[in-house]
Amino acid sequence: MPRGGKKGHKGRGKQFSNPEEIDRQMRLQRELSKKKSGVEGIIEIENPNRISQKNKKVADIDIEAPKELTRREREEIEKQKAKERYMKLHLEGKTEQARADLARLAIIKKQREDAAKKRDELKK
Secondary structure, X not given: OOHHHOOOOOOOOOOOOOHHHHHHHHHHHHHHHHHOOHHHHOOOOOOOOOOOOOOOOHXXXXXXXXXXXXXXXXXXXXXXXXXXXXXXXXXXXXXXXXHHHHHHHHHHHHHHHHHHHHHHHHHO
């Protein structure tokens, strides 16, 4: 006996559907399955981001059109240009690193000159 004292469904009388109603439902179901298949039958909304693939003809392709660069290619070109700009400024002596290098070279040059003078004095 089920809890709560309620009677179950097993002792009730059976209900039969009308055959005409069943035929009507089957026809509707067949029409829906013809129109839409798969997930389209379940979901009524179209995906605006989905683009159908269109085949291009050889005559339509424009070879002379400028090719658009990818992000990586663009960044690589920018990186090379920046490096070239820096090297140009470096050779002109306008960067901090170039100034430090030139100062270090001047100190070394002076030390070598002093060492050469001392050697000359020691030889005489």
